[in-house]
Amino acid sequence: MQLSSLKPSSASGTFSPIVARTESRHTAVNPIAFDCVKLIVVRAGGARLFSAFGNHHVNIGDVVMLATNTLCGAEPEGWITTTTLYLDRDYLIDQVFWQYAAQFCDRHNARDFFDAHYSTPAQIVHIGEDRAGHLMPWLDELTALSLDGPQPERFLRAQALLFSVLDVIVPFMTTTAATVSGRRGSTVIPAAPRHRQFTPLRVEARHIAQLIRDDPAHQWTVPELAEAVHLSPSQLRRVFVEAFGKAPIAYLTMVRTERMAQLLRSTVLPIKQIAADVGWADADFAARQFRRGLGATPTAYRQFVCGSGSDDAA
Incomplete structure (x- = not known):
């Protein structure tokens, strides 16, 4: 499978910045990278992962976070069930921009902040089995919305579900110290939104x-x-x-x-x-x-x- 895989796209083939997939695996996954951010929530079973964080076992209560273009392979230890969130990087930067809007001059400041503050390419966060169980209904609904494809009238619901999931996971993430970059020239033009698949x-x-x-x-x-x-x-x-x-x-x-x-x-x-x-x-x-x-x-x-x-x- 190529890096620019079509898998994160919705069932309709139309780009969506939020896509969720739930699956059970019994066979190994060769190392592969995607040009989107991936959050993999372990729902049951276990596996041995190979990535920039090393060689580690994961099971229920663990969340794997992968930056864009980060290789990761998996060897299920018997079997593993996961829900994977495929998130467009520019979409996440937009959320950071609005979260810290009072501090930023433009969207490029938010990109610099994102790159510095979330610079770890791969990490495993341990949220615990109870918190993981709390996420399951939200993940199931996100998966159902993704199967139907991006529907404008349902996007706000998908976004609300994503924010609820992130609200549980983000406090456990390892971040790097960062400061908001200085003001850039007034000639800088913010990037246009991307209506595309993850390519x-x-x-x-x-x-x-x-x-x-x-x-x-x-x-x-x-x-x-x-x-x-x-x-x-x-x-x-x-x-x-x-x-x-x-x-x-x-x-x-x-x-x-x-x-x-x-x-x-x-x-x-x-x-x-x-x-x-x-x-x-x-x-x-x-x-x-x-x-x-x-x-x-x-x-x-x-x-x-x-x-x-x-x-x-x-």
Whole structure:
């Protein structure tokens, strides 16, 4: 499954900034990333997760929080039932803007505050079984609304349910100290709202992401990628970061880590060869990058998932 998956979209195929899905899993989930914020509420069962927070067990009472473009894989320990909230990042920034409207000059201040205050890419928060049970009716209703697709007359209800869920979860989040940034020039124009599925807007960013995914083993450089879409390297970095939340080379590292995890699971090839196949000639460097992305060394990851089945969706 590609990063720009259609799964977070509503059943009607129309973009909605709030989508909820409830599912039970008995098979493994290969590491994958989405270009939206994900909140995964564990309702029953348990699993071992691999992400930037390391290699951790989760069960009922746990909530997994993933920033945009953050890899996460799962190995159910028997089975696990979750409700996942897919939240558009710009929508969340808008809520931060109105929450602190008296302090901000414009929406860009809210974006800076959001990026600084909620900079942890992946974390597990423990809200407890009782609080998790309190969320269940709201999560069930959000899921039902998502199945029907985005209906304007029901959006305020969906938003109210989301705020109720966040009111329980957010106090348990790990945040970083941040101050509101200073006033920007009056020429700054707030970004327009995005009426889309969870995919980047700029065609140049989409094209570069596809080039990387089609051939992650290639030794891509920013100048080479920039030339492919007729932008300067600095323009490409800006456009790509706006679309995916990370620079092109960081995105390449994420894709290589994703592919390496798939090969570790599905083949018996030596780790050194797998590293080379995804574009890393130095196996030690590959292991460091893999551990940074999924919280385990390639050897430990392969030992843990050996013999497990897997799907390609999350």
